[in-house]
Amino acid sequence: MNIKSQNLIKVGSIEVLVWRKDVKNLHLNVLPPDGGVRVTAPIHLNDDAVKTFIAIRLPWVKKHQQAFRNQSRQTLREYVSGESHYFFGNRYILEVVEKNEKPCVYIKNKKKIVLVCRPGSSKEKKREIILSWYRQNLSCVLQKYILKWERILNVHAKSWRIRRMKTKWGSCNPIKRTVNFNLELAKYSEACIEYAIVHELLHLIERNHNDKFKKLMDQHYPKWRQLRYELNQVILADFQDY
Numbered sequence: 001m002n003i004k005s006q007n008l009i010k011v012g013s014i015e016v017l018v019w020r021k022d023v024k025n026l027h028l029n030v031l032p033p034d035g036g037v038r039v040t041a042p043i044h045l046n047d048d049a050v051k052t053f054i055a056i057r058l059p060w061v062k063k064h065q066q067a068f069r070n071q072s073r074q075t076l077r078e079y080v081s082g083e084s085h086y087f088f089g090n091r092y093i094l095e096v097v098e099k100n101e102k103p104c105v106y107i108k109n110k111k112k113i114v115l116v117c118r119p120g121s122s123k124e125k126k127r128e129i130i131l132s133w134y135r136q137n138l139s140c141v142l143q144k145y146i147l148k149w150e151r152i153l154n155v156h157a158k159s160w161r162i163r164r165m166k167t168k169w170g171s172c173n174p175i176k177r178t179v180n181f182n183l184e185l186a187k188y189s190e191a192c193i194e195y196a197i198v199h200e201l202l203h204l205i206e207r208n209h210n211d212k213f214k215k216l217m218d219q220h221y222p223k224w225r226q227l228r229y230e231l232n233q234v235i236l237a238d239f240q241d242y
Contacts, residue, residue, distance in 0.1 A: 003019050003020070003021055003223065004020050004021060004022070004043050005020045005043070006018060006019050006020065006223055006226045007047075007226075008226070008229065009047050009050065009051060011051050011054045011055055011058070012055075012058065014037055014054075014058070014061065015036075015037070015229075016037045016038070016039055016050075016054055017036065017037070017038045017039070017226055017229060017230065018038075018039050018041055018047070018050055019038065019039070019040045019041070020040075020041050020042070020043045020045070021040055021041075021042075021043065022042075022043065023040060023041070023042055024042060025042070026039060026040070026041050026042070026045070026050070026053050027039065027040040027041075028053070028054065028057060028060075028061070030061055030064035030065055030068070031230065035064065035065030035066075035067075035068040035069060036229070036230060037054070037061055037065075038230075039053070039054065041053075077127070078123060079094070079096065079115065079123050079126035079127055079130065080094070080096060081093075081094060081095050081096045082094065085113050085130070086187035086188075087107070087113060087134075087137075087186065087187060088137070088141075088186065088187070088188070088189060088190060089187075089188055089189030089190075089192070092107070092111060092112055092113040093111060093112050093113070094112070094113050094115060095108065095112045095113070095114045095115070096115050096117065096126065097114060097115065097116045097117075098116075098117060098118065098119040098120075098121070099116055099117075099118070099119075100118060100119065101116065101118075102116075103115075103116055103117045103118065103121075103129045104116045104129075104133075105129060105130060105133035113130075115129060115130060117129060131183070134183060134186035134187075135162055135183060135186070137186060138162055138181070138183065138185060138186040138193070139162060141190055141193055142160065142162070142181055142193065142197065145190075145193065145194045145197045146160060146179075146197055146201070149194075149197055149198055149201050150201065152220065153198075153201055153202065153204075153205065153220065155201055155204040155205060156177070156204075157172075157177055157178065157179045157201065157204065158176065158177040158178055159177075159178050159179075160178065160179040160180070160181065161178075161179075161180055161181075162180075162181050162182075162183050163180045163181070163182065163183065164182070164183050164184075165180070165182040165183075165184070168182060169181070169182050169184075169185060169196045169199075169231055170182060170185075170196045170197075170199065170200040171200070172200045172201075172203035172204065172207075174203055174204055174207045177204060179200045179201065180200075181193075181196060181197070181200070182196075188230070188231065189230075191223075191227055192227050192230055192231055194221075195221060195223075195224050195227035195228065195231075196231075198217070198220060198221045198224070199217070199224070202216050202217060202220070
């Protein structure tokens with residue numbers, strides 16, 4: 001991502017994550033699923049200038065945050081065309097296509113998730129197809145970054161797996177040297193997924209969330225606090241559909 005620095009600032013009651021990169025203009029984003037605010041800013045721009053930029057756009061920010069809050073009250077997806085679904089940090093519109101062929105899921109025009117299923121498929125069947133697609137794609141990303149960070153940290157997990165978890169992004173058993181990751185991570189950026197991997201693998205070195213653990217995180221993955229902030233915008237137990 002070529003992020004040079006990042007920090008949190010507050011504009012009124014809104015907490016904003018600021019990424020400074022080699023860019024010419026400011027870019028403002030209200031992030032799923034709970035309306036977290038992120039600004040990408042030129043390296044030379046100070047916090048006061050960023051705050052002014054956001055303050056002018058507060059009505060727009062609050063409008064989009066309210067839209068996310070309204071959507072988050074939907075406890076269950078219906079798996080019908082027009083729904084919003086998230087995949088690796090991006091929002092897509094679901095398009096359901098019923099055909100007498102093998103079910104599949106794919107991205108179309110960088111805007112839609114297309115779910116191909118047999119005519120008359122139940123909501124449960126559509127959900128099963130989507131979850132399987134999430135699992136396959138998340139598995140590929142996990143494998144890539146687990147291999148990378150096992151080499152960097154000089155650790156080895158005997159096994160890892162993807163699970164549906166209500167309150168955690170991941171878990172580690174240092175004695176058995178096994179690691180689990182939440183299927184919900186498939187909705188988030190690769191940077192967030194990588195953070196979760198580093199976090200769990202470091203528990204093979206230090207099992208507790210103490211000062212030693214935090215120092216290891218600072219040493220190996222300095223941007224971990226900002227990524228944790230992004231992930232913590234959502235209460236996992238509210239997502240009963242995944």
